[in-house]
Amino acid sequence: METLLTKKASELEKFEKLDYLLIILLLAFSGNPFTTLVLEKFTPLIVCTAIIYFYRKQIKPDFYKRFAIIAVGLLVIYLLQLVVLYYVSWLAGIRYIVTILLGGLVYYLLGDKFSFKLFIVMYYICLISLFGFLLINILQINIPGIFFMEGSPRVTYIVYTYLVVDVRNSGMFWEPGAFGGLLSLCIALNIKDLPFLWKRHKLKVIVVLLALLSTQSTTTYLVFFAIIIYYLLFFYKNNKIKFAIIPVFIAISVLVYTNADFLQAKVDAQTERSLEQVGSEYSNRRLGSFIFDSYYIKKHPIVGNGFSATTRYADHPYLVGQQLGNGNGFSHFMASLGIPFMVLYFALTFTSLYKISSKVAFLVCMVIFLNLWGEQWLYFPMYMGILFVHNKNKSKGKSKFESLLYDQK
Numbered sequence: 257m258e259t260l261l262t263k264k265a266s267e268l269e270k271f272e273k274l275d276y277l278l279i280i281l282l283l284a285f286s287g288n289p290f291t292t293l294v295l296e297k298f299t300p301l302i303v304c305t306a307i308i309y310f311y312r313k314q315i316k317p318d319f320y321k322r323f324a325i326i327a328v329g330l331l332v333i334y335l336l337q338l339v340v341l342y343y344v345s346w347l348a349g350i351r352y353i354v355t356i357l358l359g360g361l362v363y364y365l366l367g368d369k370f371s372f373k374l375f376i377v378m379y380y381i382c383l384i385s386l387f388g389f390l391l392i393n394i395l396q397i398n399i400p401g402i403f404f405m406e407g408s409p410r411v412t413y414i415v416y417t418y419l420v421v422d423v424r425n426s427g428m429f430w431e432p433g434a435f436g437g438l439l440s441l442c443i444a445l446n447i448k449d450l451p452f453l454w455k456r457h458k459l460k461v462i463v464v465l466l467a468l469l470s471t472q473s474t475t476t477y478l479v480f481f482a483i484i485i486y487y488l489l490f491f492y493k494n495n496k497i498k499f500a501i502i503p504v505f506i507a508i509s510v511l512v513y514t515n516a517d518f519l520q521a522k523v524d525a526q527t528e529r530s531l532e533q534v535g536s537e538y539s540n541r542r543l544g545s546f547i548f549d550s551y552y553i554k555k556h557p558i559v560g561n562g563f564s565a566t567t568r569y570a571d572h573p574y575l576v577g578q579q580l581g582n583g584n585g586f587s588h589f590m591a592s593l594g595i596p597f598m599v600l601y602f603a604l605t606f607t608s609l610y611k612i613s614s615k616v617a618f619l620v621c622m623v624i625f626l627n628l629w630g631e632q633w634l635y636f637p638m639y640m641g642i643l644f645v646h647n648k649n650k651s652k653g654k655s656k657f658e659s660l661l662y663d664q665k
Contacts, residue, residue, distance in 0.1 A: 272373075275366055278307070279377045282362045285355075286438065286638035287429040289412040293404055300637075301354050307361050319364045322644060326360075327353050329600070333593055336559040341567045348563040352635075359641020367646060368612070371445040375453065378442045379460040381415070382467035385427040385435070388416035389470055393423050425470035436476025437627045438638060439468045443483055444623040447491060447616055475542075475630030479623055486622070490615050538572060540581045542629050549587035553595065560594035568592060585635075586628040601634070601643070608645040 284291045285300055308315065330353055338344045363370055391397045401411040401418065409420040410430070417426040427435035443464075446453060453461050468480060484505060492498045538548050552561050552568070561568045568591065569575040582588045590598045602621055609617035624639065633639040 275369065275373055276377055278362045278365065279370075279374055282359060282637055282641065283377065283381070283428070283438065285358060286636040287434045288414070289404060289410065289417055289430050290402065290414045292430070293402065293412070297351065300351070300358050304354060304357050304361060307358075307365075311361075311365055314365055315361070319360070319644065323357060323360055326356060326604075326643065330356075330593075333559055333597060337562050337567070340556060340559050341562055341570075343564065343567055344562055345564040352563070355635070355637050356640045356643070359637030359639070360644035361641075362637070363641040363644040364646065370645070371442075372449065374442050375446050375457075375460070375464070378439060379457075379463055381427055382439070382463050384415050385425050385467050386463065386470065388413065388418070389425040392416070392418045393425070424472045425467060427467065427471075432471035433473040433475055433630050436468060436471040436473040436479075437631050437633060439464060439471075440476055440479045440483065440623055440627060441620070441638070443468075443480075444620045445616070447483070447487060447619055448613060450487065450491070473630070475627060479626045482626065483619070483623065486619050490619075538575060538580070540583045542583045545582050545584035546587040546629075549582075549584065549591040552591040553587065556594065557590075558594050558596060560590070560592045560597065563592055582632065584629055585632040586625065588632060589628075589634050604643045605645075608643060611646065 281303060285303075291299075330349065334344050334346070334349045366373060392399060399413065401413045403409065403411050408422070410426075411418040411420065415428050417428060417430060419426055419431070422432075424432040425435065426432050427438075429435045429438065450461075468476060485502065488498050488502050488505070492501075539545055551571075555561065555571075561570065565576045586598070589601075602625070605624065606617045606621050609620055620642070624633070624642075627633055
């Protein structure tokens with residue numbers, strides 16, 4: 257029996273290393289500039305094909321069934337758009353389905369191990385980012401990299417991105433808000449295990465938090481405040497300490513918010529500009545984008561206006577071909593794929609996570625909603641793959657074989 261357990265543990269350990277590779281691939285296709293700039297547009301399809309071939313025995317019919325339902329649902333939207341808009345970018349539509357497939361495969365194959373392993377990978381990314389931030393952003397040490405322009409000048413080192421005109425930490429992603437959006441999602445997915453992580457992986461938790469703070473991202477800070485309040489209300493056990501901490505934390509949050517230039521000042525400035533926005537005038541600010549997108553949401557609330565700029569901005573042709581940088585992913589996707597798409601996305605996300613924990617499900621949906629007000633997250637497999645979350649072992653605990661691995665960490 258001992259030999260069998262040892263053999264099984266050895267097999268699991270081998271696959272564990274590949275699990276980390278899957279998460280790295282998932283993150284690489286979720287906003288890493290090198291992947292966007294250098295790798296071909298069809299690379300995700302090649303990656304999906306390789307994963308399906310290598311893990312063909314682990315992928316069960318339930319995955320293909322769920323993916324087929326989602327893919328068919330999107331194809332129906334595309335066909336309806338063809339009828340209503342007279343044009344559909346099929347290449348963009350199929351690529352989007354492939355993005356969902358990539359994210360779904362990784363979430364599905366890792367099952368209940370996904371959250372913890374995402375945390376481990378994010379820790380190393382955070383550690384690298386803090387060194388990069390110190391050496392390149394703070395000490396201004398000139399290290400050769402790949403220069404590119406995407407809204408503002410940046411340099412990618414594959415594992416770290418340097419903002420030339422901004423002293424903030426972007427990690428390995430295109431901007432600080434993107435890094436923060438992935439960190440906050442990672443924290444939300446691991447919310448139930450925070451006491452365990454703090455007890456067994458204290459240094460890793462501290463590094464992740466330092467990296468999050470170094471983003472100086474408005475959305476990230478506001479989402480992080482919301483996560484902490486949520487954790488204290490619904491997960492922290494000691495009620496006496498809980499209700500003593502919450503007012504103190506709220507007071508600290510208000511103090512930080514009112515004194516940090518990138519928080520209250522930025523929010524107030526964007527709100528003021530949005531209130532001054534005229535009619536359907538375009539704006540790439542969060543609230544401004546929502547106001548602008550509302551015009552197109554009202555125009556085609558059911559099927560949306562498609563991914564192609566020619567239909568998406570049909571009544572504003574001067575925007576076609578421009579690098580817009582829409583600041584609101586929530587309204588953008590409703591304007592592109594319709595309100596039913598957004599409702600079904602959150603419904604499927606909630607039901608997928610509800611099997612694990614209703615409290616976690618609600619928190620993750622809240623974090624996604626808030627993060628969407630800052631970035632176009634539904635274009636990336638990390639956020640779309642969450643539709644395939646499931647408990648691989650069909651139990652809330654870990655199997656005896658997995659325990660052999662987890663207990664060593």
